[in-house]
Amino acid sequence: MRVERARYFLAAVTTGSLRSAAAACGVSQPTIGQQLTLLEEELDAVLLTRSRRGVRATPAGEALVGPFRRLVAAEDAVREAALASSGTYQGGVAIGGGSVTVEAIIAPVVGRLLTDHPGLRFSVREGSSGDIERAVLAGDLDLGVVTTPGGPPESGLVRNPVLTAPLGVHTRPGHPLADGRTVTWSELGRWPIVTMRPGTVLHQRLRERLPDAEAPVEAMSARTVQTMVLRGAGVGLLARLDSRQTPAGLVWVPLADAEPVEVCVVRRADSQPSRSAVVVRRLIGTRADELAEGLR
Numbered sequence: 505m506r507v508e509r510a511r512y513f514l515a516a517v518t519t520g521s522l523r524s525a526a527a528a529c530g531v532s533q534p535t536i537g538q539q540l541t542l543l544e545e546e547l548d549a550v551l552l553t554r555s556r557r558g559v560r561a562t563p564a565g566e567a568l569v570g571p572f573r574r575l576v577a578a579e580d581a582v583r584e585a586a587l588a589s590s591g592t593y594q595g596g597v598a599i600g601g602g603s604v605t606v607e608a609i610i611a612p613v614v615g616r617l618l619t620d621h622p623g624l625r626f627s628v629r630e631g632s633s634g635d636i637e638r639a640v641l642a643g644d645l646d647l648g649v650v651t652t653p654g655g656p657p658e659s660g661l662v663r664n665p666v667l668t669a670p671l672g673v674h675t676r677p678g679h680p681l682a683d684g685r686t687v688t689w690s691e692l693g694r695w696p697i698v699t700m701r702p703g704t705v706l707h708q709r710l711r712e713r714l715p716d717a718e719a720p721v722e723a724m725s726a727r728t729v730q731t732m733v734l735r736g737a738g739v740g741l742l743a744r745l746d747s748r749q750t751p752a753g754l755v756w757v758p759l760a761d762a763e764p765v766e767v768c769v770v771r772r773a774d775s776q777p778s779r780s781a782v783v784v785r786r787l788i789g790t791r792a793d794e795l796a797e798g799l800r
Contacts, residue, residue, distance in 0.1 A: 505543070505546060505547075506539075507575060507576060507579045508539065509539050509540065509542065509543040509546075510543075510572040510575050510576055511529060511576055512525060512529055512531075512536045512539050512540055512543070513540060513543060513551060513552070513565070513568075513572060514569070514572055514573065514576065514793065515528045515529050515536075516536070516540065516552060516559050517552075517559075517560070517561050517565065517569060518665065518666065518667065518668065518792075518793075518796060519665045519668075520558040520559060520560065520668075521558045521559065522536055522537055522540075522554075522558075522559060524665050527662070527663075527664055527665075528664040528665055528666065530664075540552060547568075549562075549564040549565075550562050550564060550565075551564055551565035551568065552565055569797075569800075570797070573793050573797060576790075576793070577790060577793075580786055580787075580790055583786070596624070596625040596626065596627065596780075597624070597625075597626055597627075597646050597647075597778070597780050597781050597784050598626075598627045598628075598629070598644065598645045598646045599614075599626065599627070599628050599629070599645060599646065599647055599648065599649065599784070600628070600629040600630070600631060600635075600636035600639055600640065600645045600647075600648040600649075600650075601628070601629075601630065601631075601636060601648060601649040601650060602630065602631070602632065602633060602636070602650055602651060602700075602704065603630055603700075603724065603725035603726050603727065604651070604726045604742070604743060604745055605649040605650060605651065605745070605767060606628060606630055606649075607726065607727075607749075608745040608746045608749065608795060609649050609667075609745070609767070609788060609791050609792060609795070610628060610649055610788070611628075612791055613784065613787045613788055613791055614626050614628065616787070617784070617787070624780060629645060630725075632700075632701070632703035632704045633650040633651055633652070633653045633703075633704060633705055634653060634703055635703065636648035636650050636770065637650065637653070637657065637658065637661060637770050638658075640661065640770050640771065640772060641658055641660055641661055641772065643772070643775075646771075646777065646778070646781045646784075647769055647770060647771045647777075647781060647784070647785060647788075648769070648770040648771075649666075649767065649768075649769055649770075649788060650705075650767070650768060650770055651704070651705040651706070651743065651765050651766065651767055651768075652665065652705065652765075652766040652767065652768045653705055653708075654705070654708060657770070660772060660773050660774060661770055661771070661772065661773060662770070662771050662772070662773045663768040663769070663770055664768055664769045664770075664771070665766050665767070665768045666767055666768060666769055666788065666789055666792035666793075667745065667766070667767040667792040667795055667796055668764040668765065668766050668767070668796075669743045669744055669745045669764055669765050669766075669767065669795075669799065670743065670744050670758050670759070670762075670764050670765075670799070671706075671709065671741070671742075671743050671744075671758070671759045671762040671763070671764060671765055672687070672741075672742070672743075672744055672756055672757055672758040672759050672762075673687060673692060673697075673739045673740060673741055673742070673756070673757050673759065674729070674730055674733045674739065674740035674742060674750065674754045674755070674756055675733065675739045675740075675754065675755050675757065676733065676734065676736070676753065676754065676755070677753075677754075677755050679739065679755075681695070681739060681757055682755040682757060684757065685757070686757060686758050686759070686760035687757050687758070687759055687760065688759070688760055688761050689713045689714060689759065689761055689762065692714065692717075692739065692741070692759070693714045693716075693717050695718075695738060695739050696718045696719070696720050696737065696738030696739070697710065697714070697717050697718065697719050697738050697739055697740075697741055698719070698720070698721040698723065698729050698732045698733055698737050698738045698739065698740045698741070699719060699721075699722065699723070699729060699740065699741040699742070700722065700723055700724075700726070700729065700741075700742075701722040701723060701724055702722065705765060706741055706742065706743065706765075707722065709741075709762070709765075710741055713762075718738075719738075720737055720738060721737050721738065726742055726749075729741075729742055730742075730751055730754060733754060734751070734753055734754060740754075743764075743765040744756060744758075744799070745767065745795055745799075746795055746798065747798045747799055748798070767792065769785060769788060769789075771785075
């Protein structure tokens with residue numbers, strides 16, 4: 505079986521769309537559709553249901569997500585070893601991201617590469633999604649890992665979705681919202697809300713749904729949001745990229761009527777990435793797959 509077909513399947517499951525999966529994999533939509541059909545024929549199983557609303561995995565497809573992730577990871581490990589032996593891990597790669605994506609995705613990738621390949625140098629910049637996209641477009645960053653802003657990307661940018669994460673709130677254990685299994689926007693609007701600063705996707709979501717909400721703290725980082733909630737400043741609105749990221753003393757409750765937050769890798773459409781940047785992008789995808797597995 506061709507490993508590329510497993511990659512296409514995982515991209516389709518992650519994004520929920522053949523169009524988005526094709527963009528993430530750098531192929532056309534007809535190509536990815538054809539390859540997924542061939543994969544189903546090869547395995548003699550229906551793996552995806554297709555509708556005007558997108559695609560989703562069938563029970564047979566769900567059962568293969570884990571094995572396919574391991575298959576793709578094994579091929580990536582082989583490619584990585586070959587690239588490392590040929591001296592690819594030299595030079596530098598500049599990456600940008602929001603505080604949540606830097607902590608959950610970029611930092612583990614950077615830590616791994618700096619430990620295993622000390623010849624490769626990194627610079628990492630934190631900022632809002634809009635700030636990072638502008639820096640990538642200007643050529644100041646090789647790539648960005650951001651929560652996908654509303655609206656299409658600027659001309660010259662490509663967004664490749666790699667992960668979707670649920671939106672929810674952090675509260676202290678004694679808070680009334682901590683008693684339920686989920687919370688709604690209308691329930692959230694009754695309380696002071698701590699969230700990210702203007703210019704971020706989370707701030708945009710909050711103001712779209714609760715334009716009159718009391719927001720006493722607009723933080724620069726997810727850590728600050730959590731710290732403020734611990735100190736009693738309100739409930740914290742955050743996306744949950746990592747199922748293990750809720751600190752001691754807080755409870756995380758998903759927003760039942762909120763669309764999940766999408767995370768994407770942003771790159772320039774007209775530039776040829778260095779070999780090191782290609783490897784880093786692949787490892788970012790692997791890390792995103794690990795997080796997605798933990799959120800299932």
